[in-house]
Amino acid sequence: MSVAKGLEGVVALTSQVSSIVDGVLTYRGINIDELAEQANFEETAFLLWKGRLPKRKELDQLKKELGEEAAIPANVLEHLKSYPKDAHSMAALRTAVSALGLYDENPDDKTVEGNYQKAVSLTAKMPTIVAALFRIREGLEPVAPRPEYGVARNFAYMLHGEEPSTVAVEAIDQALILHADHELNASTFAARVTTATLSDLYSAVTTAIGALKGPLHGGANEQVMRTLEEVGSIDRVEEVIEKKLANKEKIMGFGHRVYKDGDPRAKHLREMSRQMAEQTGDKKWYEMSIKIDELMQKKKGLKPNVDFYSASTYNYLGIPRDLFTPIFAISRVTGWTAHILEQYGDNRLIRPRAEYVGPTNQHYVPIDRR
Ligand SMILES: CC(=O)SCCNC(=O)CCNC(=O)[C@H](O)C(C)(C)COP(=O)(O)OP(=O)(O)OC[C@H]1O[C@@H](n2cnc3c(N)ncnc32)[C@H](O)[C@@H]1OP(=O)(O)O
Ligand SMILES: O=C([O-])CC(=O)C(=O)O
Numbered sequence: 574m575s576v577a578k579g580l581e582g583v584v585a586l587t588s589q590v591s592s593i594v595d596g597v598l599t600y601r602g603i604n605i606d607e608l609a610e611q612a613n614f615e616e617t618a619f620l621l622w623k624g625r626l627p628k629r630k631e632l633d634q635l636k637k638e639l640g641e642e643a644a645i646p647a648n649v650l651e652h653l654k655s656y657p658k659d660a661h662s663m664a665a666l667r668t669a670v671s672a673l674g675l676y677d678e679n680p681d682d683k684t685v686e687g688n689y690q691k692a693v694s695l696t697a698k699m700p701t702i703v704a705a706l707f708r709i710r711e712g713l714e715p716v717a718p719r720p721e722y723g724v725a726r727n728f729a730y731m732l733h734g735e736e737p738s739t740v741a742v743e744a745i746d747q748a749l750i751l752h753a754d755h756e757l758n759a760s761t762f763a764a765r766v767t768t769a770t771l772s773d774l775y776s777a778v779t780t781a782i783g784a785l786k787g788p789l790h791g792g793a794n795e796q797v798m799r800t801l802e803e804v805g806s807i808d809r810v811e812e813v814i815e816k817k818l819a820n821k822e823k824i825m826g827f828g829h830r831v832y833k834d835g836d837p838r839a840k841h842l843r844e845m846s847r848q849m850a851e852q853t854g855d856k857k858w859y860e861m862s863i864k865i866d867e868l869m870q871k872k873k874g875l876k877p878n879v880d881f882y883s884a885s886t887y888n889y890l891g892i893p894r895d896l897f898t899p900i901f902a903i904s905r906v907t908g909w910t911a912h913i914l915e916q917y918g919d920n921r922l923i924r925p926r927a928e929y930v931g932p933t934n935q936h937y938v939p940i941d942r943r
Contacts, residue, residue: 574928581830585762585923590621590911591754598837600754601625609841614724614749614904615639618696621754621911622689635693640720642697643727646676650705650715658710662703662895663786666902667779669702670695674775681773683917691774692910699906700724703899704731725749728903733891740852741890744845745900748883751838752901754908755879756831760784760791764909768916769923781909782902788825791901796825797884798894801861810864818872826881827869835876842882849889858885 577583591600598605601620608617612626619627619635627635652672656665673695674680679687697718705715708731716731725746729737755761764781768774785791804813817824829836843862850859862885869875887897 574926576928579830580925585757586765588757588912588915589624590908590915591756593756593831596832596834596837598755605751605837606841608750609747609838612750614746614753617750617753618907621907622692622914636723637720638693639697639724640718640722640727642694643701643718643720645673645698645701645705649673649676649702653702653705653715654709656706656709661786662706662899663782663792663902665706666699666702666899667782667786669706670699670782671775671779673698673702674773674779677775680775683771683773685914685918688774688910688914688917692907692914695774695778695910696724696903696906699899699903700728701731703896703903704728706899707732707893707896708734724903728900729890732896740848744849744886744890747841747845748886748900749904751841751879752883752904754905754911758790759787760905761909761912765912765916766923768913769920771920774910774913777913778906778909781905785902785905786898791880791898791905793825793878793880794883794887794897794901795894797881798888798897800825800865801858801884801888802894804861804865807857807860807864810861810868814865814868815872824865824869824873824875826877826884827873827875829876829878832876832878836878838879839877839882842879842886843877846882846885846889849886853889855889858888861885 591598600608600617601624615636616627616632619632649669649672653669656668677691701718708715716734718727718731722730726737726742729741729745760781763784764777767777767780788796804810814824846859846862850856862882866877884897887900
């Protein structure tokens with residue numbers, strides 16, 4: 574047996590959801606650049622789930638369903654209030670999504686339509702959960718979703734309890750599009766492994782949230798913000814980053830398993846960060862990010878991934894840093910569920926092998942002779 578550590582280069586399955594070929598990312602064959610510039614998050618979700626862009630009537634129907642499904646059951650809201658106030662936001666989200674499954678009348682319905690409805694319901698409810706968790710932690714009353722709002726507007730509205738600006742809604746919407754799917758990344762693979770045992774969709778999404786939480790994956794965006802805060806001012810970039818590199822620390826938001834010549838999503842987030850810096854007049858976070866980016870390319874030949882410029886962008890939007898990864902999750906749930914639907918549609922248990930390298934020819938020794 575030959576071992577591919579970290580499964581690097583292993584093609585584990587076929588998929589029609591998204592692709593990365595020669596550094597170009599597409600959802601269902603459409604370049605991410607076109608979607609980021611022209612689509613909205615709801616039509617991107619439809620595209621991932623159904624394999625094509627929605628017609629106007631279909632998009633209106635999906636928006637209506639997302640609006641109607643956005644409120645969370647009262648007992649789940651009570652459950653959220655019982656979590657420790659210092660719980661990690663991704664741990665709390667993971668627990669809440671798992672709890673949601675308990676209140677689904679038919680959690681094990683694996684029909685295509687049943688799972689599609691669960692995908693819509695989770696996509697609608699996860700922003701409500703994230704905003705409610707934040708407000709409860711801050712000692713504020715959760716704000717009920719407004720069914721007539723789109724996902725991005727509703728999230729910003731529920732978070733701050735006031736009407737968000739158009740600029741903020743557009744930025745969040747674009748960020749949601751950019752994070753929605755990414756071929757066989759770790760959390761999607763984890764979701765597919767759980768699905769392939771013929772477990773239910775809530776179990777698969779809960780698995781995925783656990784995988785996304787890690788700092789080598791979605792959790793990197795929160796760590797990027799910590800690095801920016803540690804750097805603090807543009808004149809300290811070299812000192813802090815070079816010290817970290819000398820200590821063999823990874824600089825979060827750089828490098829990628831698949832992209833060796835840059836992540837195509839990063840330029841959109843960099844531009845968003847630049848615009849926010851201009852609009853707020855607070856250039857520091859953007860300028861520090863640019864300097865770290867230049868330094869990392871020079872010192873390590875590493876380019877920013879999707880997590881790097883999302884940190885300064887969300888920070889400009891007044892979003893606390895521990896919500897950065899939950900925002901990733903409220904977008905990626907569309908990709909996870911598209912992959913889950915695909916996996917159910919043509920399933921085989923996912924069960925690779927391990928090469929055993931431990932001791933052999935050992936014998937059981939009774940406890941009083943050890
Ligand atoms: C949404 C996402 O999940 S995007 C990725 C988010 N994660 C991060 O930003 C965390 C920082 N980046 C990393 O840890 C890595 O680049 C990963 C996990 C993304 C990819 O990892 P892999 O493909 O396994 O690469 P690996 O970790 O083996 O790195 C290869 C080499 O580059 C170095 N390297 C990779 N990324 C970084 C980094 N961000 N900072 C410093 N050095 C790095 C490694 O130390 C290693 O060096 P070595 O060969 O001298 O030991
Ligand atoms: O594909 C990966 O390995 C990680 C990533 O960029 C993502 O999930 O968006």
